[in-house]
Amino acid sequence: IQGVLRRLHRRIARYRRQAARTMENQVIPRKALVVGAGFAGSVVARELAEAGQHVRVIDKRTHVAGNAFDETDPQGVLIHNYGPHIFHTNSERVWNYLSRFTEWRPYEHRVLGVVDGKLYPFPINRDTLNRLYGLDLDEAGAAAYFERVREPREPVLNSEDVVLNSVGRDLYEKFFLNYTRKQWGLEPSQLKAGVAARIPVRANADDRYFTDKFQAMPINGYTKMFEAILDHPNIHVEVGIDFAHVRSQEVFDHLVYTGPIDAYFGYCHGRLPYRSLRFEHEHLPGVAQFQPVGTVNYPNDHAFTRITEFKHLTGQQCAGSSIVREYPQAEGDPYYPIPSDGNEALFKRYQALAEAEPNVTFVGRLAEYRYYNMDQVVAAALAVAGRLVESHR
Ligand code: FAD
Ligand code: UDP
Numbered sequence: 167i168q169g170v171l172r173r174l175h176r177r178i179a180r181y182r183r184q185a186a187r188t189m190e191n192q193v194i195p196r197k198a199l200v201v202g203a204g205f206a207g208s209v210v211a212r213e214l215a216e217a218g219q220h221v222r223v224i225d226k227r228t229h230v231a232g233n234a235f236d237e238t239d240p241q242g243v244l245i246h247n248y249g250p251h252i253f254h255t256n257s258e259r260v261w262n263y264l265s266r267f268t269e270w271r272p273y274e275h276r277v278l279g280v281v282d283g284k285l286y287p288f289p290i291n292r293d294t295l296n297r298l299y300g301l302d303l304d305e306a307g308a309a310a311y312f313e314r315v316r317e318p319r320e321p322v323l324n325s326e327d328v329v330l331n332s333v334g335r336d337l338y339e340k341f342f343l344n345y346t347r348k349q350w351g352l353e354p355s356q357l358k359a360g361v362a363a364r365i366p367v368r369a370n371a372d373d374r375y376f377t378d379k380f381q382a383m384p385i386n387g388y389t390k391m392f393e394a395i396l397d398h399p400n401i402h403v404e405v406g407i408d409f410a411h412v413r414s415q416e417v418f419d420h421l422v423y424t425g426p427i428d429a430y431f432g433y434c435h436g437r438l439p440y441r442s443l444r445f446e447h448e449h450l451p452g453v454a455q456f457q458p459v460g461t462v463n464y465p466n467d468h469a470f471t472r473i474t475e476f477k478h479l480t481g482q483q484c485a486g487s488s489i490v491r492e493y494p495q496a497e498g499d500p501y502y503p504i505p506s507d508g509n510e511a512l513f514k515r516y517q518a519l520a521e522a523e524p525n526v527t528f529v530g531r532l533a534e535y536r537y538y539n540m541d542q543v544v545a546a547a548l549a550v551a552g553r554l555v556e557s558h559r
Pocket of ligand 1 (some may be wrong): 201202203204205206207224226227231232233234249250251252253254365407408409410424425426443501502529530531532538539540541543
């Protein structure tokens with residue numbers, strides 16, 4: 167009996183030593199709070215969760231996916247609630263990353279611009295010139311045409327310069343001037359060059375809106391893709407919660423903030439201007455196809471800038487069609503940072519505060535006040551998350 171007891175004591179002592187060693191090595195998981203469940207917040211949350219951190223994601227809206235949110239409307243058509251979102255990227259890393267969470271439907275976006283009641287390919291290409299001016303130019307002829315009509319600008323300082331410098335005054339006035347005034351409530355000369363520089367000018371007949379290597383839509387929509395990104399045992403998502411309500415109560419090791427940067431700092435330097443939109447959604451019963459392409463731009467007519475018909479984007483087959491008109495406005499949800507020198511200077515003052523804020527990371531279109539596309543936000547979020555994970559290893 168004594169032998170058995172001795173062996174038992176030895177075994178208990180061994181277990182105790184093992185348990186003590188485990189306790190010493192145990193790392194208490196870090197807790198992160200992520201404000202905003204759009205691309206920026208969701209991607210950072212996923213990366214931190216995979217690194218073992220416990221992540222609480224909140225969003226003041228009642229859904230995830232931020233501005234990329236989509237859902238079926240009452241007639242069963244998949245729509246983008248906050249305007250058309252077309253995924254395109256040249257980044258293999260971003261493409262591979264998102265491909266972990268969705269399959270894709272290949273889709274190349276095409277846009278037509280209405281001038282004097284007629285539809286023309288946009289961005290401006292060879293066919294735009296030929297149809298608009300009754301010409302028969304080939305690619306070299308179109309390039310020579312642009313060269314003849316352009317108003318050279320040196321240096322190119324703003325969005326007016328960008329367009330005049332490449333296509334001259336008539337095309338500027340037909341396609342850009344009034345659209346830009348409507349979209350931003352500003353003259354093109356008041357906007358940084360990068361705004362108009364988003365739109366290429368082509369001497370060839372390529373009529374795609376984007377020429378990126380990867381162009382596709384998440385096969386079951388954006389919201390489903392976000393649900394997959396956020397589906398991790400270390401992630402806890404709560405929607406319908408404003409940061410203002412948890413700010414003073416929540417205990418966390420790190421905060422990732424993807425809302426407007428000026429709001430975070432109580433607008434202490436004044437408000438950063440954002441451009442908002444009113445979305446007018448409409449279902450057209452019995453209409454198989456409303457317009458020939460995904461988006462038609464109305465630079466000179468109406469108070470809205472463009473109409474998008476979702477079936478083109480999603481490939482959905484159904485009776486009836488759903489469209490959205492976008493009406494730019496000053497007040498409302500902050501959809502676009504407004505790229506101007508003055509706004510950039512104001513943002514820099516907030517950025518200085520952000521850099522001095524301990525244990526807080528600011529990332530995304532609103533927190534960085536950058537006119538980011540979705541893929542650029544994903545890339546920014548992956549970079550930020552990589553640095554955060556590395557610094558806590
Ligand atoms: P958001 O998607 O804005 O997410 C931020 C989230 O933070 C929001 O859900 C918000 O509710 C939440 N939040 C803010 N403040 C608080 C708070 N105090 N408390 C809690 N939550 C808060 N990009 C493309 O690549 N292709 C396109 O075709 C395209 N089309 C677009 C069309 C429109 C009309 C707009 C407005 C944008 C478009 N974009 C497009 C850009 C794209 O929407 C953004 O790049 C991307 O969605 C930004 O992600 P984000 O996470 O930075 O911001
Ligand atoms: N733009 C224009 N006419 C058009 C389309 C675009 O003048 O028909 C200008 C306008 O200033 C717009 C910018 O180009 O804000 C960028 O257009 P984009 O389609 O990239 O805007 P987004 O899809 O981000 O609203």
